[in-house]
Amino acid sequence: MSNLSELGEFLRVRRAALQPEDVGLRNYGIRRVPGLRREELAMLAGVSITYYTRLEQGLSNNASEAVIEAIARALNLTPDEHIHLMNLARPVKGKRKTAHKPDFARAGTIRLIKSMASTPAVVLGRRSEVLAWNRLGHRLVAGHLDFDGPNRPATRANMTRMLFLDEHTRELYARWQEEATRAVSSLRLLAGATTDDPELTELIGELTVRSPEFSSLWAKHPVVNCMSGLKYMHHPEVGDLELNFEVLTPPDESRHRVLMYTADVGTPGYVALQLLGSQMRQDVAGDPEQVGLVSATG
Structure with a gap:
């Protein structure tokens, strides 16, 4: 779908969500x-x-920036929605869609998350594909999957796909609907800023066809840049966890994100993370190289 079609759909959805009284108009019947x-x-x-x-x-x-700004104000858009609207309205001329080369985490990013042995960390690519994870990050979010999976670009795990299509991942999130809305909101923002990525288009198409829940959420056009907050998990090994999450974005053009999970000292989530780390270390005892991280680099 073109950005212009997406622009029209976004405007219709946001207009339908407003009542006259929301914008100071009288409602006649x-x-x-x-x-x-x-x-x-x-x-x-x-x-x-x-x-x-x-x-x-x-x-x-060819809508001018002034017109788009005026429409954004009229629709009472949030800052993230405002950015999304500007991205959709931006004309892209003469740009061909080409396949991207396999993406890899930077060596420096890998060293960073490898050094955080007690903090679960996952490196995500531009489409939420897993480029790398440390041992505790893997154990927390995808212990049922192959740890070496990020080494194989063609079959890498994708956090958004897993959330909607993987039974184990669905069971991991105690507030699945909240997590799903957050994931779609982030994907919407990304899709609006990306017009030449056939793999992203393919991912959205796959999820729309295979997941009615994704399709319903996608049609509502939620847009939020989710950089921090809380995640409520029910882990098969350590039970319930309430974890803080933070997303770091490198200052380059890669659009990679480093997702990290923490818990306040003394909380049940902190105790559960400590237990999970202890169990992980027992499983890899005797093989020091495995305590860090495996990931392909390029």
């Missing part, structure tokens, strides 16, 4: 369809109804 009318949104943004209609229909690829 029952409406045939939910949300603001096109003419109301156009009036609030200070653009003609004809022009706004063309935007929703995906027929205009």
Whole structure:
């Protein structure tokens, strides 16, 4: 789907989510369809109804930044939604879609997460594929999968795919719906900023077809840049964990992310992480190289 089509769909979904009273307008009786009318949104943004209609229909690829800013204000968009709207409205001309080369975590990033033996860490690529993980990160989020999986680009685990299609991963999250919404929100933001990635398009298509829950969430166009927060897990080895998560983004063009999990000292989550680490160390005892991390680099 083109960015212009995505732009139109995003505008329609956000317009339908607003009531007249949300934007200071009077509501005169029952409406045939939910949300603001096109003419109301156009009036609030200070653009003609004809022009706004063309935007929703995906027929205009030259909207000025001032117009998009005005529409964002009229829709009461959050900062993340605002960025997403600007990305969708940005025209891309003459750019061919080409296959990307296999991606690999930087050697420095690998050294970083290898040094954090007591902190679960996962390095994610631009499509949420797992590029690397340390031993504790693997044990926490995907202990049922091959630890060496990130070495094989063609069959790497993908955190978003696992969340919707892998039974063990679904059972890992005590608040699965919350986690699913967060994952789709992040993927929406990424997709809006990426117009030349056929593998990302393929992932979205696969999840739309194979997961009704993903399809339903995707159609709602949630957009949030999830950089920190809480994750509620029910781990098969150590039970319930409430963990903080932080996402670090390297200052380069790789779009890699380092996802780290921590727990406050003395909390049940902290105790559970300590127990999980102890069990992991027992399993790899006698093989020091395995205590760190395995990942392909390039």
